[in-house]
Amino acid sequence: MATASTHRPTGAFIGASWAALFVGAITYLVGLWNAQMPLNEKGYYFTVLMYGLFSAVSLQKSVRDRLEGIPVTGMYFGLCWVSLGLSVLLLAVGLWNASLAPSEKGFYGMAFLLSLFAAVAVQKNVRDVALLGEADARDASVEA
Numbered sequence: 001m002a003t004a005s006t007h008r009p010t011g012a013f014i015g016a017s018w019a020a021l022f023v024g025a026i027t028y029l030v031g032l033w034n035a036q037m038p039l040n041e042k043g044y045y046f047t048v049l050m051y052g053l054f055s056a057v058s059l060q061k062s063v064r065d066r067l068e069g070i071p072v073t074g075m076y077f078g079l080c081w082v083s084l085g086l087s088v089l090l091l092a093v094g095l096w097n098a099s100l101a102p103s104e105k106g107f108y109g110m111a112f113l114l115s116l117f118a119a120v121a122v123q124k125n126v127r128d129v130a131l132l133g134e135a136d137a138r139d140a141s142v143e144a
Helices: 011-034 039-067 074-097 102-143
Strands: none
Touching: 011 039, 011 102, 039 074, 039 102, 074 102
């Protein structure tokens, strides 16, 4: 259901969101690939990225569902917030205890946060376009 406050995102914003997601995630993953750390440590950082992306998208969807009047249980909504917080905390603790140069720690932190932000923006754009597409289809069928 498109609301009066739902506007079609511009192509530039959609493109920038996807580009930020790819740049953040691919940069993070290339950094991991080239890092001189044990495979289990690389796996930890990879899992934290995947967990963070999933929790950010899930939280954005839950917030949006609530705004649109779609029921979301308090337990799931809270779990989304906890998951996002845990993913950030797990990355922070991992980097704090890592034997990496400060510039490498900053690199992973910024690529991670860019990826989370971009995932939320991409999810918002995908949802906006889908809702407006449904509204356009309904309007076209009413006019026909």
